[in-house]
Amino acid sequence: MSGSSFGTLFRISTFGESHGPGVGVIVDGVPPGLPLSEEDIQLEMNRRKPGQSEVTTPRQESDRVHILSGVFEGLTTGTPLGIVLYNQDMRPSAYDDIRELFRPGHADFTYLAKYGIRDHRGSGRASGRETAGRVAAGAVAKKLLAQRGVSVTAYTLRAAGISCESFDPAVIEKNPMRACDPVAAEKMVARVKELSEIGDSVGGIIECRIQGVPAGLGEPVFDKLDAELAHAILSLGAVKGIEFGSGFACADMRGSEHNDWMDSEGFLSNNAGGVLGGISTGQEIVFRAAVKPTSSITVKQKTRNIRGEEREIVTEGRHDPCICPRIVPVMEAMAAIVLADQFMRQEARGRKNQA
Template identity: 75%
Template sequence: MPGNSFGTLFRITTFGESHGHAVGVIVDGVPPLLDLSEEDIQKELDRRKPGQSEVGTPRKESDIVHIYSGVFQGKTTGTPLMMILYNQDTRPGDYEAIARLFRPGHADYTYHKKYRIRDYRGSGRASGRETAARVAAGAVAKKILAQRGISIIAYTLRAAGIQCRTFDPGVIEKNPMRACDPEAAEKMVERIRRIKEERDSVGGIVECRIRGVPPGLGEPVFDKLDADLAKAMLSIGAVKGIEFGAGFRAADMRGSEHNDQMNAQGFLTNNAGGILGGISTGEEIVFRVVVKPTSSIARPQRTIDIDGNETEIITEGRHDACICPRIVPVVEAMAAIVIEDHYKRQEAMWK
């Protein structure tokens, strides 16, 4: 099954299913002699794990990471790093009633058509649980990037139709929405609570800011930095769109408004979102991703079974009413993997 690896010189391969024995990742391209412990990885995984708030799934997974290779006496060896998270709170029986049905919004139908078999236990490989492996790999990339002076921060900008009006990075990890505006976060939670009672779900927008990236990263024409970031974000199952800088507002702007003019000190604006011609400008890289409403809802919906017969389905189980807060660390992880990969490509070019 191709498509399970991402990156060139900093490369990850994830494996495992939602209700299987485990999920995990192999990371190649980690430099030797990097101080690395399971605690370093765990801090990031704890931000993504389920069961943290009322807007998320009540599934309880400790997401304890186990490093099986690539680290010796607390330092990376330069060989492939393998990490595993064993699944604990699996309930495959919850899905037996819909084993022959295609859930609207899920990958059931497309996986069945492509492979002629599918793991119906919580979407199997298509489950959001796969992203735990990405977060583990991203924790390694973030530690490397921190040594390069690069920081990555993502947060919920909009959810349930409510927009953040202020930006305070200090409150992001202090509210269940991981929103940058505490007042907006309270309104989001209240609205999501009501929608959850209606057995429905909501989506939102997650914004990411990357600081400290020097000018020059990116590989035109097909491996542009923004192109690779876009691929990374769109590989996250719930993400349905991405924009950089001014984004889709550019459609209504004039060139005189959108162009980032310069003076001797640098750029006067950042409508390009820190990337021009697929290469970083040295400005803050800013992008936003659209997160769809969680597909699993306990409302009756029309569908078909694997024989093409029309029927009705109700998706029972433990699901997030809004996936935005738990996607935040996934967005950061994938961004870190892309940036570190491009750093390594740039370094290889100038050796």
């Protein structure tokens, strides 16, 4: 089906289903000579894989990386990079009872409406498992960005109605919520577990900070840097909104408050989130994304079947009570993919960015 590829010069195409043999990605445009190993990619996959903690799905997948093509003697060859992760803990029979039912909040109804056929086993391509291929590609993009001094850091800013009150990047990978505030993280975990025990789920907000991007990156007017980042992040099934810099708060600000003034040293504020006119300003790029509650819950809900008959449904299986911790590395990956592509597009025109 169309719609499974993203990017222009650094281009990815993901494949595979949640309960099929495996998932993976083809990455085209990786320059030759980049040192790359399966272990490099595995580090990122381990952050996304299921079964990490008490606030993630108990499904057990090692997500072991297998590079099929594009690397020779530890270096990329410049040819398409093929990566596959074989599924190990599939349980398609868990979905037999809802084969003909539409799960509220899922893509069951819309996939059937579009294609006339759907994979009822954990949503098929609409499953969050599809993002494994994105994270693998993002690991490659991150290596390219590191050569340019660029870093991408995402974290849970809010979940289960609880917001972080402090920011400490050192604690993000040390708590199961991947929150930037350890005190808030404990409260989030307690609330997620409480609601999970009654079969419900929660959403949250992920913030992403990108450092080291020079001024001048972006392709106006339709491929603006913030537009491409928004495209990438909103392509994630759980994301329902995105904002940059001061975001929606700008609706209540005056121009004199929102405009990022400048002096001889540079910008005095960053309400624009590091992007003006679709082009990077050289400041930190900051965006936040709203993540919906996991759709698969065991709370009884109203729905209908494929014949239009009203039914009640309880979605059994193994699902994340909160998607936030595992979507953090996915958002980082998508942001890295966008930036790698934008750098290549800028450099292809023979122009170096202004520092």
